[in-house]
Amino acid sequence: xxxxxxxxxxxxxxxxxxxxxxxxxxxxxxxxxxxxxxxxxxxxxxxxxxxxxxxxxxxxxxxxxxxxxxxxxxxxxxxxxxxxxxxxxxxxxxxxxxxxxxxxxxxxxxxxxxxxxxxxxxxxxxxxxxxxxxxxxxxxxxxxxxxxxxxxxxxxxxxxxxxxxx
Ligand code: RP5
Numbered sequence: 001x002x003x004x005x006x007x008x009x010x011x012x013x014x015x016x017x018x019x020x021x022x023x024x025x026x027x028x029x030x031x032x033x034x035x036x037x038x039x040x041x042x043x044x045x046x047x048x049x050x051x052x053x054x055x056x057x058x059x060x061x062x063x064x065x066x067x068x069x070x071x072x073x074x075x076x077x078x079x080x081x082x083x084x085x086x087x088x089x090x091x092x093x094x095x096x097x098x099x100x101x102x103x104x105x106x107x108x109x110x111x112x113x114x115x116x117x118x119x120x121x122x123x124x125x126x127x128x129x130x131x132x133x134x135x136x137x138x139x140x141x142x143x144x145x146x147x148x149x150x151x152x153x154x155x156x157x158x159x160x161x162x163x164x165x166x
Contacts, residue, residue, distance in 0.1 A: 008038035010131050011063040013054065013080070015043045015070035019093045022122055023069045026091065029128025033145060035135065038063075044075040051076065055083035065131040069124060071095040074106040077116045087134055089127045090116040 010030055014023045030037045042051050058066060066084065068077035069091035077090030090107040094100030100121035108118040119126045136142040 007062050008036045009062065009064050009135060010035055010037040011054070011058050011066045012037050012039045013042040013066065013068050013076070014091075014093070015041070015045075015074065015076045017041055019069050019071060022071075022093045023067075023091060023124050025125040026067050026069070026128035026131075029125050030131065033132045033142065033149075035132060042068075042076065042080075044070070044079045045073070051079060052083055055080040058084050059086050065089065065134050067091065067124075067127045067131055069093050069127070070107070071100070071103045072097075072106070074103040077107050077118075078110055078114065081110070081114050081116050088116050089130055090118045091124045091127045092118065092121045094122050 012023065012026055012030070014020065027037065027039060040054075042054050044051050055066075063086060065087050066080055067089045068080050070076040071093035072095050074090075074092060077088055081088040092100050092103035092107050094103065104118070104121050107116060110116050117130060119130065132142065133146060136146050
């Protein structure tokens with residue numbers, strides 16, 4: 001578990017280190033906005049006690065959003081959501097079989113009362129950006145940076161449009 005200085009605000013966890021190539025995009029998005037985060041492997045099936053300890057202690061340690069990625073029978077995001085009051089963003093990690101549909105359906109179809117904000121299959125960058133938006137809801141400076149980010153996206157599309165039309 002890595003904890004950069006400044007106290008992590010986002011907990012970025014995944015069921016296996018094999019999920020990192022997918023989940024790295026969430027870390028990159030958080031880093032772009034200067035959000036302190038921690039990274040770790042926490043498995044719902046292989047380390048169930050660690051998962052419960054992580055979920056139950058996260059809020060008390062200053063974590064404000066959890067991003068949880070897993071593949072296959074991807075129970076990590078939902079189980080973490082059941083044991084923390086924090087918002088949990090689930091990332092369906094695509095594996096060799098079933099193209100990530102198994103991961104998506106395991107994460108998205110939560111029972112009422114236990115929400116997980118599920119992004120697209122492999123959509124870790126959006127998970128990172130959604131975490132930034134959640135934090136920005138109570139941080140005017142961060143919200144302003146998100147608005148600039150959105151303006152940059154818009155300008156990029158306009159530049160591509162103009163280039164195509166030439
Ligand atoms: C899941 O099983 C993990 O999230 C990972 O996506 C998948 C395979 O894990 P490994 O066998 O590669 O460790 O729990």
